[in-house]
Amino acid sequence: VGKLAIIGLGLIGGSMGLAIKRAEPVNTEVTGYDRDFEVAERALKFGAVQKLARSAEEAVSDAAMVIVATPILNIRRVFETIAPHLRQGTVVTDTASTKGEVLRWARALLPENVHFIGGHPMAGKEKSGPEAAEESLFDGRPYVIVPNPYAAPGAVNAVIGLAQAVGGKPQFMDADEHDAYAAAISHVPLVTSLALFSLARQSTAWPELAAMSGPGFKDLTRLASGEPEMSHDIFMTNKDNVVHWLDRYVAELQRLSQLIQDGDPETLYRQLAETQMERDIFITSPPERKEHGDDTETPGAIDSFMTMLGGALWTNRAKEITDSLEEQRLQREREARMRRRPED
Amino acid sequence: VGKLAIIGLGLIGGSMGLAIKRAEPVNTEVTGYDRDFEVAERALKFGAVQKLARSAEEAVSDAAMVIVATPILNIRRVFETIAPHLRQGTVVTDTASTKGEVLRWARALLPENVHFIGGHPMAGKEKSGPEAAEESLFDGRPYVIVPNPYAAPGAVNAVIGLAQAVGGKPQFMDADEHDAYAAAISHVPLVTSLALFSLARQSTAWPELAAMSGPGFKDLTRLASGEPEMSHDIFMTNKDNVVHWLDRYVAELQRLSQLIQDGDPETLYRQLAETQMERDIFITSPPERKEHGDDTETPGAIDSFMTMLGGALWTNRAKEITDSLEEQRLQREREARMRRRPED
Numbered sequence: 001v002g003k004l005a006i007i008g009l010g011l012i013g014g015s016m017g018l019a020i021k022r023a024e025p026v027n028t029e030v031t032g033y034d035r036d037f038e039v040a041e042r043a044l045k046f047g048a049v050q051k052l053a054r055s056a057e058e059a060v061s062d063a064a065m066v067i068v069a070t071p072i073l074n075i076r077r078v079f080e081t082i083a084p085h086l087r088q089g090t091v092v093t094d095t096a097s098t099k100g101e102v103l104r105w106a107r108a109l110l111p112e113n114v115h116f117i118g119g120h121p122m123a124g125k126e127k128s129g130p131e132a133a134e135e136s137l138f139d140g141r142p143y144v145i146v147p148n149p150y151a152a153p154g155a156v157n158a159v160i161g162l163a164q165a166v167g168g169k170p171q172f173m174d175a176d177e178h179d180a181y182a183a184a185i186s187h188v189p190l191v192t193s194l195a196l197f198s199l200a201r202q203s204t205a206w207p208e209l210a211a212m213s214g215p216g217f218k219d220l221t222r223l224a225s226g227e228p229e230m231s232h233d234i235f236m237t238n239k240d241n242v243v244h245w246l247d248r249y250v251a252e253l254q255r256l257s258q259l260i261q262d263g264d265p266e267t268l269y270r271q272l273a274e275t276q277m278e279r280d281i282f283i284t285s286p287p288e289r290k291e292h293g294d295d296t297e298t299p300g301a302i303d304s305f306m307t308m309l310g311g312a313l314w315t316n317r318a319k320e321i322t323d324s325l326e327e328q329r330l331q332r333e334r335e336a337r338m339r340r341r342p343e344d
Numbered sequence: 345v346g347k348l349a350i351i352g353l354g355l356i357g358g359s360m361g362l363a364i365k366r367a368e369p370v371n372t373e374v375t376g377y378d379r380d381f382e383v384a385e386r387a388l389k390f391g392a393v394q395k396l397a398r399s400a401e402e403a404v405s406d407a408a409m410v411i412v413a414t415p416i417l418n419i420r421r422v423f424e425t426i427a428p429h430l431r432q433g434t435v436v437t438d439t440a441s442t443k444g445e446v447l448r449w450a451r452a453l454l455p456e457n458v459h460f461i462g463g464h465p466m467a468g469k470e471k472s473g474p475e476a477a478e479e480s481l482f483d484g485r486p487y488v489i490v491p492n493p494y495a496a497p498g499a500v501n502a503v504i505g506l507a508q509a510v511g512g513k514p515q516f517m518d519a520d521e522h523d524a525y526a527a528a529i530s531h532v533p534l535v536t537s538l539a540l541f542s543l544a545r546q547s548t549a550w551p552e553l554a555a556m557s558g559p560g561f562k563d564l565t566r567l568a569s570g571e572p573e574m575s576h577d578i579f580m581t582n583k584d585n586v587v588h589w590l591d592r593y594v595a596e597l598q599r600l601s602q603l604i605q606d607g608d609p610e611t612l613y614r615q616l617a618e619t620q621m622e623r624d625i626f627i628t629s630p631p632e633r634k635e636h637g638d639d640t641e642t643p644g645a646i647d648s649f650m651t652m653l654g655g656a657l658w659t660n661r662a663k664e665i666t667d668s669l670e671e672q673r674l675q676r677e678r679e680a681r682m683r684r685r686p687e688d
Binding site: 124173188190193194195199200201205206207208209213214216219221225228231232235242247248253254263272275276278279280 | 466467468485486488515517521524525526528529530532533534535536537538539540541542543544545547549550551552553554555556557558560561562563564565566567568569570571572573575576579580583586587589590591592593594596597598600601604605607609612613616617619620622623624626627630631632
């Protein structure tokens, strides 16, 4: 029996457990650990894991794969704790929203005979805890994979397989690239949402503003209801990128403000019409990422994941989730990505 | 037969027509006009109006009530056009998203023997045109009513009745107050949404950013898909308030950016936790507007609206939509509101 360990059993860890269970891996046992014992017990009750460990050390001992799904700033301590207890060849991955610090901690703290491959399943919701976990949370969502340049192909393949088995769409990038992009598309939007809510909430006219508010204000401030610990850890581990993109965002706001003040109706109208058109294109036919690789055939990634775990071939359910063509495309994409450097 | 005219048969004008039809006013004929004849024909086909007029003049002649639902900057010309053709005592209202300019135009251009009461049903969606119109668009949404201080109570009551008949919740304020509040809760959010989309779209990494984007980015940029003419007219007629609140928004962003840069984790965490709590309170139990009036009983407003139109009592369907207690509360609210001055 292969052993998979999940450390941290909140929304993401719990959903990983449920999504792995849905993929029906054979001969695999999923063991969980959470520093909060009540959270761990609820995760067990909801079926996210099959067994609970009494410590992170116990959870990872003899595990073929370890998924660290704790708050970002706790990952460092988890690495320190589990490092002496990992068996040779174990694949360690994480689910954190920022990747630079996590990869640095992995390099500094994990033994050289285990394989660390960073991961970021780009999914979430405002609710937290194992109660909020869903087996379909990652379905169709990007799952960013950040391998070290010297990562063993088999280990990378296992994490690709994990990403696909839980329903995600693997995307490859390096840590700097990930953190810059995530700042622009996810962390700065979080700040804009927080600021928009605070602005209205701090006004003496708040009762009037609240009474007049509609779906627009609710949607735009939704992210302000996110878990404070998660937002905090994101900002603390991606400070420079967030500040950089926030400056650019402020410059863009000031450009629009100037357009409004200048009162040249035609320029303003043209700008608004162009943005509307581009937004509509984004929704109806989003741009393709440009990279293309070669045609080399590679073994199926879910296969690698399942084989590594249980020593058995993949199950029918896992087969349904993807197909080998998709895997080949992703493998090519990964190889092409590894040859590139981040830009912007 | 009483005649109601709707000038401008797009999303809002069309939805007003459908919502009025749903209220089943008796002995009432709804006539529509749109400068775009194809739009007018589609509105007729979808049942938003019973008849089409060949001109705005023809539409308003002998009308007991006129609803102007054109883009904001066109309202001025509509007033000029219809002014000589309005019969004495006609109630004229509008649906524009800003109220200061509209009330100034009404005072300057409409004859003194008609009653102008400004209106702003706070509802909308990204799609436009009569195809997108819905009879339930205003259900449960705030419907801001902006009477002149010297407005005849009967005329105000008729517009309250209209607001309730189409499913809205009447709220009273003066034009300055409305435009300041709308800038904070609606027009600045629109700018933040436009800027967030442009920022990502203009980046050379756009294909990567788009591929990584999730529901958060989609929700936060939704307003960027709004009709450019509407956004344009809002900004042009509410410039000072929008610029004022945008400056405050930028200051709030810079405050958060500083918190992130300073790296005092505790202050940042406390701020995030506080915002989350306040946002959750806003969603689960939004604040009440503070004003209270006296207990004076007033005649039912839908009654006024229906009586003015068809000379008949309201129908069963209209009775379902509201009840007299609600009307009394709203009347009191209006009276209290008229005694206050705008703040913030």
